Amino acid sequence: MNGLKVVNVSKRFGDVQALKNVSIDFNENKIYGLLGRNGAGKSTLLNIITGKIFADEGSVSLDGECIPENDRVLSKLFMMGERNYYPAGMTVVDAFRWTKEFYPGFDAERAFRLSKDFGLNIKSKIKSLSTGYSSIFRLITALCVNVPYVLLDEPVLGLDANHRDLFYRILIEQYAENPATFIISTHLIEEVSGIIEEVVIIREGEIIRNESRESLLSKYYCVSGRISDVDGYIAGKRVLASETLGGLKTAYVEGVPDINSPNLEISKMDLQKLFIQLTNSQGGITE
Amino acid sequence: MKLNVAVKYRLYDNKKAILIFYIVIVSVLAFMFLFSALNRGNHKFNGSIQGLELASAIFLFVVGLNSFKEIFRMFMQNGISRKTMFLSYVASTAAICIIMAFIDSILALISRSITAVNGGIYSRGVIEMMYGKQVNSIGTFLLSIILCFFINIAFTSLGFFITTLYYRMNKTQKITVSIGVPALLFVILPIADTLLLNGIFFTGLAGILTASFRDPFMCMLSCFVLSGVLMALSWMLVRKAAVKD
Amino acid sequence: MQLNFEDEKPIFLQIAEQIEDAILSGAFPEESQIPSTTEISVSFKINPATALKGINILVDNGIVYKKRGIGMFVSTGAVEILREKRKREFYDKYILKLTTEAKRLNLSKDDIIAMIERGFEK
Numbered sequence: 044m045n046g047l048k049v050v051n052v053s054k055r056f057g058d059v060q061a062l063k064n065v066s067i068d069f070n071e072n073k074i075y076g077l078l079g080r081n082g083a084g085k086s087t088l089l090n091i092i093t094g095k096i097f098a099d100e101g102s103v104s105l106d107g108e109c110i111p112e113n114d115r116v117l118s119k120l121f122m123m124g125e126r127n128y129y130p131a132g133m134t135v136v137d138a139f140r141w142t143k144e145f146y147p148g149f150d151a152e153r154a155f156r157l158s159k160d161f162g163l164n165i166k167s168k169i170k171s172l173s174t175g176y177s178s179i180f181r182l183i184t185a186l187c188v189n190v191p192y193v194l195l196d197e198p199v200l201g202l203d204a205n206h207r208d209l210f211y212r213i214l215i216e217q218y219a220e221n222p223a224t225f226i227i228s229t230h231l232i233e234e235v236s237g238i239i240e241e242v243v244i245i246r247e248g249e250i251i252r253n254e255s256r257e258s259l260l261s262k263y264y265c266v267s268g269r270i271s272d273v274d275g276y277i278a279g280k281r282v283l284a285s286e287t288l289g290g291l292k293t294a295y296v297e298g299v300p301d302i303n304s305p306n307l308e309i310s311k312m313d314l315q316k317l318f319i320q321l322t323n324s325q326g327g328i329t330e
Numbered sequence: 331m332k333l334n335v336a337v338k339y340r341l342y343d344n345k346k347a348i349l350i351f352y353i354v355i356v357s358v359l360a361f362m363f364l365f366s367a368l369n370r371g372n373h374k375f376n377g378s379i380q381g382l383e384l385a386s387a388i389f390l391f392v393v394g395l396n397s398f399k400e401i402f403r404m405f406m407q408n409g410i411s412r413k414t415m416f417l418s419y420v421a422s423t424a425a426i427c428i429i430m431a432f433i434d435s436i437l438a439l440i441s442r443s444i445t446a447v448n449g450g451i452y453s454r455g456v457i458e459m460m461y462g463k464q465v466n467s468i469g470t471f472l473l474s475i476i477l478c479f480f481i482n483i484a485f486t487s488l489g490f491f492i493t494t495l496y497y498r499m500n501k502t503q504k505i506t507v508s509i510g511v512p513a514l515l516f517v518i519l520p521i522a523d524t525l526l527l528n529g530i531f532f533t534g535l536a537g538i539l540t541a542s543f544r545d546p547f548m549c550m551l552s553c554f555v556l557s558g559v560l561m562a563l564s565w566m567l568v569r570k571a572a573v574k575d
Numbered sequence: 576m577q578l579n580f581e582d583e584k585p586i587f588l589q590i591a592e593q594i595e596d597a598i599l600s601g602a603f604p605e606e607s608q609i610p611s612t613t614e615i616s617v618s619f620k621i622n623p624a625t626a627l628k629g630i631n632i633l634v635d636n637g638i639v640y641k642k643r644g645i646g647m648f649v650s651t652g653a654v655e656i657l658r659e660k661r662k663r664e665f666y667d668k669y670i671l672k673l674t675t676e677a678k679r680l681n682l683s684k685d686d687i688i689a690m691i692e693r694g695f696e697k
Contacts, residue, residue: 074622095406095573114332117409126575128403130343144335145408212617219613219623237586237621257585 045106046070047092047192047224052101054087061087063248065101069224071191076239076256077228080322084248085228086125089194093122105192118146122194123185127177131170135180138169148189157183157213161206174201182210186217194226199234211238236314246322256314263317264300267293268307276304283320295320336410336418337425343401344393344426351389352433355382359437363444366451379441379453381460383434383478387485390427394489397423398497398568406573416568420561423486431478438474439465456481461546477546480553487560494567497574586621590629595657598638598649605649609639636660 047069054062061084069075079085090096092103094111103110110116129138135158143149158165161179163172172180178201185193199207215238218225229235242259244252252259263283266276273285273292285294295316300309362377397419405415438455442465445453457463457474465471496504523531542552584592597603609630610618616626630647633639638653650656677687 090573093406093409094411097570097572112411112413114409114411114414117411118332120409122407124407128407128573130400130404141339141404142408144338145332145410208620211620215617215620215623216613219616237619237625240622240624 048104049088049092050102050104052088052091052098052103054084054091054096054099056087061248062091062098065245065248065250067243067250067253069192069226070241071224072222073224073241074218074239075224075226075241075243076232076235077226077243077245078230078232078318078322079228079245080230083245083322085245086196087248088245089122089196089226089228090124093117093120093194095122095124119190120192120194121146121185121188121190123181123196123198125196125200127169127181129169131168133169134165135163135167135169135172136165138180139165139184142184142188146188146190149184150187150189154183154187157186160209160213175203175206178202179206179210186213189221190223192224192226194228196228198227198229199231207234211235214238232315232318233313242314244318244321251321260312260314260317263295263297263312265293265310265312265316266296266300266304266307267291267310272306276301276307283317284323332410332414333417333421336405336414337421339404340397340401340418340422341425344422347393348426348430351386355385355437359441362451377451379445379451381456382438382441382453383431383456383474383481386430386434386478387481390430390482391485391489393426394423394486394491395493397486397490398493402497402568402571403573412568412571416565419490423483423490427482427486428475428479431475431482434478435465435471435474439471457546460543460549463546473546477550480550480557483557484553484560487557487564491560491564491567494564494571498567498571586619587625587628587632590615590619590621590626591632594629594633595638595661598653599657599661603649605651605653607649608645609647609649611646 049065049067049069052062052065053060065084065088077085077088087096091098092110094117097111105116105119108116110120133141139149139151139154142154143151155165158180161176161183163176163179163183167176169177169180178198182195182198185195185198199210202210211234214225217223227235227239236256239256242252242254242256243250266273268276268291270287270290270292273294277285277294277296281297283295283297285292287293295312359379359382362379366377402415410418435455438453441453442455442458445451455465455474457465457470457477463470463473465474495507499507519531523529541548543549594603594609597609598605603609612623612626612630615621615630616623619626630639634641634647636656637650638656639647640650641647673687
């Protein structure tokens, strides 16, 4: 019964079907990467899970209890959204103070320490923070709140390279010391690919992949070489996509590579490449 | 548990505005009495303070208008359900309305006492203004507090209902209601009433309104019923409200 | 043609190898403490589970051991074990590659031996 369960959730906004019959389980103490292009339905899914919006159909539950409108279950969840939901006139330090009231497990001392590390002035009003620092403020809150399920929607939006690096380090440290489920929605895949354990790929409101990073990556490989050689090799195989550069051709292939393939370069797929191929508008398997 | 925190947050959220409101009210009162004291014997200066408590009611109407959007987002961010949010609204409104009714009744009493000494300004509280009852005993004082409390609640509920209604409506609906309701009340109904009903509708309405507020107790009851209806409608609007960006 | 998968080892194997390198170079002497899983995962920005998997390989091979409540330490004799292991791998990892490339370039056995001698003189 443990875990976060999404069952047959659909959601429509006007003419747009944002989610189509989505079902997925998020298990305890794992880091999930919720990957999708802009508008794929990542935020909608997270907003439904945390009860900010209601699904048209389907249900979400946590440890066997329905989530919406249940204070006890909601207190096990925290979502850092893309937007600020704190009162604009509130100072950072007051926001931390109130977070402690709402989530007694919130580690305020750590929040103050991290604010210093990031150079966030806790006396600033939230409305006066830049996009980057507004993200940082909400990230620090999410990393100190100590609940079993933390949802991060585009966490590094507006952060510079140094702050992104710092964030990933703190995230790993927090996860190693206080394991929890982290669901990170992002389109900056390269940066998180080492951190995430489970990959969930969402495309046009549907979940198209949901498995561990390792097993997903082991299913595909790249093959490159002369066009005729590559074409000969991929004949009869399931091919995700291919691209040519002069007389060279690279194909992204599903399955296990043939060891005996002279004149061909065979290499592993990385998550970013795979994601791009799987979510391209014309993407999909051709045989 | 969560309800306590939610109520605490709402009280914190309103604290500053209420404080400023009273600083302004007390300053205005002090200024008026000081001015009239300095101009004693100068008969050109006369003033009156009537129904001081109604300033609070109007203030609370505005508080009601501002009691939804920001708090809803804050509570959604912090795992507070809509149900708890609404209950905390009812609880904190009740607390604020009773406290302000108490303060207002005392202020009205003080203001009237000064009037008795200093003839320049004529002052009477809402209960005296509406029903001619002088606050001269514990009983009338308590009655004044309770009356103010119900009036306060009704005004807050109206503000809250309007804000939740507008939150749930889309742009077209907002425009329709914003133009439609005044048009209905002040143009269509009067015309229809005069032309078709021979004025029965408005005469009847006036009769009902007069009866509803004819004495302090009827006024309390009417405010109570009105608040109850508005709160129930607000709850129906809040229950399925979605966070908007 | 050789499969290129070797060059892109899983991250946990790379972690294990990097710690082995550090032990061989003397950066982590025998009976000294190695960085914790958390430290490793933070500094490489990888999932702690991946780091743990890497360290567990070293534990299984007797290269490091766990002191309860303190951390992971390099075993006595770890350097010797690693040298033996690396020697066993030497042929597959270096010689085979070397001869494959040499054949492609039409380098003779003597050419290669001469180069090896030159390399040792440096």
